[in-house]
Structures are given as structure tokens and as C-alpha cells.
Amino acid sequence: MKLLRLAAAVSAVVLASSAHGADPVVIGVSIAQSPPGSVVQGTQVKDGVEIIAKMINDKGGVLGRPLKIVYEDDQGIPEKGRAAAEKLISRDKVVAVTGGHQSSVCLAEIEVAHRYKVPYVNTNCWSDDVRAKGYPEVFNPANYNTRVSSAMADTIAALKVKSVVAFAENTDYGIGQAKLLGEFLKKAAPQTQYKYIALDRAGKDFTPAVLPLRASPPDLVVNIMLPPAAYILMNQLYEQGVAPSAKTWFYDGAGIADYPDFWKNVKEAGKYMLAFGLYHPQMPMPQLGLDVGAAYQKQAKTEPNRLIFQAADSVLLIARAIEEAKSTDSAAIIKALQGMQFEGVRGKFSFSQEPGYTYQQWVDIPYVTYQLTEVDQPLSKTTLIQATGQPLQVDKLVKPAK
Known part of the structure; x- marks a missing residue:
């Protein structure tokens, strides 16, 4: 039994080591890190991204390769968001873009993702127009207006x-x-x-x-x-x-x-x-969500908020789609996202293919009302x-x- 446990431990170390020795899978994250954008939102999104990226890498990465996150500051300005997406895709060669948390910025960024045919996972942009565009590259695990x-x-x-x-x-x-x-x-x-x-x-x-x-x-x-x-x-x-x-x-x-x-x-x-x-400690949550919340609370010394979980789900979605597709090819990732049943930080869902405001949307996203x-x-x-x-x-x- 001891030998079996030792073998399992060695195997895990070897997997993690081989992942970190391979070329990374690069995901681009565009967030507001300076005014006039919502810096508090951007900070929370970054925290959630970092937590889940570490969890993924600690378990061997994606397809045996480490996950690398590259950030761009969109300042909450559409033109800056457009430039951020352009840099991430053309300069940094990211496999997908995520992190968007202000609708005007998302609406600018998805035009770039659509032009390059690169997957875009919307973290927190609520405007229905983001969905109604009907772009096959855009996926919406976020709340909607x-x-x-x-x-x-x-x-x-x-x-x-x-x-x-x-x-x-x-x-x-x-x-x-x-x-x-x-x-x-x-x-x-x-x-x-x-x-x-x-x-x-x-x-x-x-x-x-x-x-x-x-x-x-x-x-x-x-x-x-x-x-x-x-x-x-x-x-x-x-x-x-x-x-x-x-x-x-x-x-x-x-x-x-x-x-x-x-x-x-x-x-x-x-x-x-x-x-x-969109989050309350009394809401039902999978074990992975509880783990993400605990990791945040340990480092921040305060209770997590919804953006931590939304950001974690955004990165995890991309990682799971790559694993499902067994490829980092954009078209393969998009196809996987469209057809997969996702079990993430906040629960299980798949993306609707109905046109309009529910296109590629988690339609029944859970919510609460509190005082x-x-x-x-x-x-x-x-x-x-x-x-x-x-x-x-x-x-x-x-x-x-x-």
C-alpha cells in the first residue's frame, strides 16, 4: 500500500514537472487596472483568475502544458479594450480572451475576437447586446440584463x-x-x-x-x-x-x-x-467552488464575492474546452464550448444556441435577493x-x- 501511495505521489510530481517544462497555453485577460474603469472589479477578476490558474497548474496544467495568463489594462474604455484584445491575440498569441467586466468594453473586444475567430469568454458583461450580436466566438457564463x-x-x-x-x-x-x-x-x-x-x-x-x-x-x-x-x-x-x-x-x-x-x-x-x-454563502455550490472561495478567503482575509467565482469559471471553461477538443486550435475550442456540458465553480450548465439575448448564454444563471x-x-x-x-x-x- 505504501509503495502504491509513493508511486501515485511520484506520478503526480512527474506530471506537474512535465507540464511546467512544456510550452505554456496562453490565455489573455483584459481587465480595468486603472480609472476610469471599475478597478475594484478588475482586481476581483484578477484574483479569481490567479486562484483557478494555480489550481489547474498544480494538477498538471492543460494537455500536459502549464497555463500562462497575460494581462492587459483596458481602463474600462472601449477603445483601450479593442487595443488590448488586438495585442493579446496578435502579439501574445493567446488561445482565448476573457476577463471582460464592463459591457461597453466587451462590445468593443468581441469585434476583435470575431475578426480573428478567437474564443472570447465573457466574465461579467451584462448587456444583452453582447449576446444578440450572435458571434460564434463569444460565450457568456456571466449574468445578463x-x-x-x-x-x-x-x-x-x-x-x-x-x-x-x-x-x-x-x-x-x-x-x-x-x-x-x-x-x-x-x-x-x-x-x-x-x-x-x-x-x-x-x-x-x-x-x-x-x-x-x-x-x-x-x-x-x-x-x-x-x-x-x-x-x-x-x-x-x-x-x-x-x-x-x-x-x-x-x-x-x-x-x-x-x-x-x-x-x-x-x-x-x-x-x-x-x-x-449572484453569490451568497447560502447558495448551493460545488466542492470546487467551495475550494476557490476558501483559497480567496485565506489570502484576502475577507469573504469572496461573485466576481471571484465568475473569473474562475471563465478560465476553467477555456481549460476544459481545450481538454475536450484535445487541441488549442481556435475552431476546435469553439466547437467544444458549444457542445460541452460544463461543471464548474458555480454549477453545471451548457450554452444555449437560441438566437438573441440567450445566444451562447448560461440562461438559468442562479441569483438571490438579500438585504x-x-x-x-x-x-x-x-x-x-x-x-x-x-x-x-x-x-x-x-x-x-x-
Whole structure:
């Protein structure tokens, strides 16, 4: 028995050694590492990529070759994203591009991937337009605007509010989600008055947009903005006594509540916030997901957020497709991604081939609804209002006294 264990251990070492001696499989990752892009998102995506890449390499790499990650800073700017994708594909000879986390950038990058016919795995770009292009190179394990807008409309209908104002960043993601929310509310809550206000994502002061709500506060305010703009908006809504308040709910539709810098930037303004979420510790998760979360928590000393898992799945998808195809040829990887049943960090799924916003999309991506009830509250302590696949429990929600 000891000899068998020794042989297995030696075999594992030999496999790992041979992997690291071979030419690497290079994956390109385009993320925002500097403003005006969402640097907090970019940092989380990079953390998730690094964790899963190490796990893959520790087990022998891909096809006996080590995985190598090459990064480019897209700054959250479409033109920079286009240049980043061009560099990764033509200069670095990557087998695939991933990491995209801002829709306007993804929309620019997928044009490059489509032209070169190189696989592109969308990590966190929500705009339905990314899917509706119908590019065979683009795969979407990320959330999408129709999914979140539909879920939020159902929640708003359950709250029986009469008036809703959404603040949306002036991007493909923000305006797209705001418009879709209005369409879904017409069906789910036709009695509810709804309007959205577009704000500059690089803005530093939203007081002119917030002040009119003091005189005529709506029943609910929706955030469809990313940090740092989202944090500025939240603080100004709170300072002006608009939301959260005894009169007005505050509902985040951008998935910002689990960012590591959230509480540091919003403090009291985040208390009582209702949130759409793509991760919660009470969500069912495969063992691999638990391992990724534990690895992140060990290194960061804080709970993981959704972007860690989304980034890990993005890289793992590419690695699994290469193994399935037994090749790093672009066409072979694309064919494998289109036909494979993927078991990843967040669960099992395959990509829809229906045209439109579900094209090459994980259609039934799981989500939750929860409420923050204390300042500095970790995600695990928040109140779960809607578990994955379960009905809403709005009776659990609480409002401030004033």
C-alpha cells in the first residue's frame, strides 16, 4: 500500500514537472487596472483568475502544458479594450480572451475576437447586446440584463410600490438595464410609475439629480451604476435623507454589495439596502467552488464575492474546452464550448444556441435577493429575501425608523 501511495505521489510530481517544462497555453485577460474603469472589479477578476490558474497548474496544467495568463489594462474604455484584445491575440498569441467586466468594453473586444475567430469568454458583461450580436466566438457564463431586470421587476411588484426612480450610468450596461427594467415593470407592476435618470459614470457629484427627490421622494430608488460613481450616489442619497428611509427603499441592481471596498465607502448609506446578488454563502455550490472561495478567503482575509467565482469559471471553461477538443486550435475550442456540458465553480450548465439575448448564454444563471441590515455586515450575515429558485419573502424586509 505504501509503495502504491509513493508511486501515485511520484506520478503526480512527474506530471506537474512535465507540464511546467512544456510550452505554456496562453490565455489573455483584459481587465480595468486603472480609472476610469471599475478597478475594484478588475482586481476581483484578477484574483479569481490567479486562484483557478494555480489550481489547474498544480494538477498538471492543460494537455500536459502549464497555463500562462497575460494581462492587459483596458481602463474600462472601449477603445483601450479593442487595443488590448488586438495585442493579446496578435502579439501574445493567446488561445482565448476573457476577463471582460464592463459591457461597453466587451462590445468593443468581441469585434476583435470575431475578426480573428478567437474564443472570447465573457466574465461579467451584462448587456444583452453582447449576446444578440450572435458571434460564434463569444460565450457568456456571466449574468445578463434581461435576467436581472426581470428578477428586480418581480421584487418591486411584490413590494407593491407606486413610484420608482432608477439612476443608471450612461453606458451600454446601465442604459440597457434601466430600459429593460421599465419594460418588465409594465408587465409585472403596471400600476407602478417608473422613470430612469442617466448619470455620467465618471461623475463626482450627483446632487443636482438627487435634490429634486427630497421634495417628492419615490417609494423606491434603484441603483444601476458601478463604483466609484455608485458609492458617491449612495452617500448623496443618504445625506439628503432620500434613501434608504422610512418612505423610500433603496435597491441595488448592479451587484455591488459584496465588493471588498463597499462598506469602507458607504458606511450608513448601505444599511437597509436591498440587493440583487449572484453569490451568497447560502447558495448551493460545488466542492470546487467551495475550494476557490476558501483559497480567496485565506489570502484576502475577507469573504469572496461573485466576481471571484465568475473569473474562475471563465478560465476553467477555456481549460476544459481545450481538454475536450484535445487541441488549442481556435475552431476546435469553439466547437467544444458549444457542445460541452460544463461543471464548474458555480454549477453545471451548457450554452444555449437560441438566437438573441440567450445566444451562447448560461440562461438559468442562479441569483438571490438579500438585504443589508447592519453597517460592516459580512455577506454571510445578511438577510436572505429570496434563495436560489425560491419565492420572495418580502415580509423579512425592514426599513429605517426615519
